[in-house]
Amino acid sequence: KAGVTQTPRYLIKTRGQQVTLSCSPISGHRSVSWYQQTPGQGLQFLFEYFSETQRNKGNFPGRFSGRQFSNSRSEMNVSTLELGDSALYLCASSTGLAGGPGGSDTQYFGPGTRLTVL
Amino acid sequence: AQSVTQLDSQVPVFEEAPVELRCNYSSSVSVYLFWYVQYPNQGLQLLLKYLSGSTLVKGINGFEAEFNKSQTSFHLRKPSVHISDTAEYFCAVGDQGGSEKLVFGKGTKLTVNP
Numbered sequence: 449k450a451g452v453t454q455t456p457r458y459l460i461k462t463r464g465q466q467v468t469l470s471c472s473p474i475s476g477h478r479s480v481s482w483y484q485q486t487p488g489q490g491l492q493f494l495f496e497y498f499s500e501t502q503r504n505k506g507n508f509p510g511r512f513s514g515r516q517f518s519n520s521r522s523e524m525n526v527s528t529l530e531l532g533d534s535a536l537y538l539c540a541s542s543t544g545l546a547g548g549p550g551g552s553d554t555q556y557f558g559p560g561t562r563l564t565v566l
Numbered sequence: 567a568q569s570v571t572q573l574d575s576q577v578p579v580f581e582e583a584p585v586e587l588r589c590n591y592s593s594s595v596s597v598y599l600f601w602y603v604q605y606p607n608q609g610l611q612l613l614l615k616y617l618s619g620s621t622l623v624k625g626i627n628g629f630e631a632e633f634n635k636s637q638t639s640f641h642l643r644k645p646s647v648h649i650s651d652t653a654e655y656f657c658a659v660g661d662q663g664g665s666e667k668l669v670f671g672k673g674t675k676l677t678v679n680p
Binding site: 452479481483490491492493496498503504506538540542544552553554555556557558559560 | 598602607608609610611612615617656660661665666667668669670671672673
C-alpha cells in the first residue's frame, strides 16, 4: 500500500505571497491532519479533516486554511506569508473510524513539505 | 487540556548501551499515548502506542514503553541501542476532543555514538 504523499517537498516563497500544499492520504483513509514543525515550537496541530469536514482546528491565524476533497486528498493554504511561517508542514492520515472520543487512531505521516519564506 | 513533557531534549549514549527516554503527560481523562520517531529529513513513524490493557507496550525495532498512571508517565526504553537508532523521538497524547488530533512533546534527540 502506498504511503502518505506530500507535494511539493520543498518550496521557497517571499513574504506576502500565498502557498498551497497538497497531501494524498493512504488509500481508504478518510481523516487527514496537518501539523507545523519548527525548531522553536515543535509539532503543532493545524487542523483535521474527515469526510470533507473540518473536525478540529488548532490555534493558528485565519491565514491558515485547508480543505478536503471527496477522494480524501487534502490541501492547506497559507496566505500573506510571514517569515515565521517557515517550517516543515506534515500531513498525517488515519482511518478516522476508531470511534469513541477520538485520538486513538494510528496516524501515518508523510515526509513533509519544507517551506522557506524569504 | 492535555499536555506532554519530554524531560530531556538531548540524550547521548554509546552503542549497545540501554536507553530510557522520559515522557510525562497531563490529562484529566483516560489517555491514549504514542511514541513516534523521526529520522533526518523524514516524517514521523509510529514506534508504539498505549490505548488500554497491559501497561507494558512493545513496539518496533526493540523499543518498549511502560504506562504508569500514578506517575502520569510513559517512558520509552531499549535495552541495547544501535547507531541506526540515532533520531528524534516524540511522545504524544491523543486529544480525545472528537478528532484525531495529537498533542506532542518537544522531542528528545537521541544520539548513539560508536
